[in-house]
Amino acid sequence: xxxxxxHGVDTYKIxxxxxxxxxFRVSLLSDSLNPRAIYSSKGIGEPPVLLSASAFFALKQAxxxxxxxxxxxxxxxxxxxxxxxxLRMACVDEFTRRACADEHETFQPRGxx
Numbered sequence: 001x002x003x004x005x006x007h008g009v010d011t012y013k014i015x016x017x018x019x020x021x022x023x024f025r026v027s028l029l030s031d032s033l034n035p036r037a038i039y040s041s042k043g044i045g046e047p048p049v050l051l052s053a054s055a056f057f058a059l060k061q062a063x064x065x066x067x068x069x070x071x072x073x074x075x076x077x078x079x080x081x082x083x084x085x086x087l088r089m090a091c092v093d094e095f096t097r098r099a100c101a102d103e104h105e106t107f108q109p110r111g112x113x
Contacts, residue, residue, distance in 0.1 A: 014081045063090045
């Protein structure tokens with residue numbers, strides 16, 4: 001319907017595969033010609049993908065540093081996208097231990113929340 005479900009940056013959730021509708025038909029400027037189109041341009045898609053990966057791994061390294069400061073040096077999983085909820089649960093502390101008593105070191109929220 002084209003409506004926003006969030007009203008700010010703090011509540012925005014990055015869409016994931018589970019958010020795609022079953023019937024998803026999109027057309028952008030169908031039947032239009034663009035004589036200035038850049039074919040096989042390599043400067044449009046790759047830099048944002050690589051920059052987003054570097055941001056993800058910077059967040060994971062920051063989380064790893066926090067975990068090491070807390071005495072947890074084992075490997076941990078951080079699924080992409082690195083949402084606030086996933087980062088919060090990956091940084092194990094007294095609150096996450098209370099929320100997930102048995103699996104507080106390995107718990108990962110799923111979906112785009």
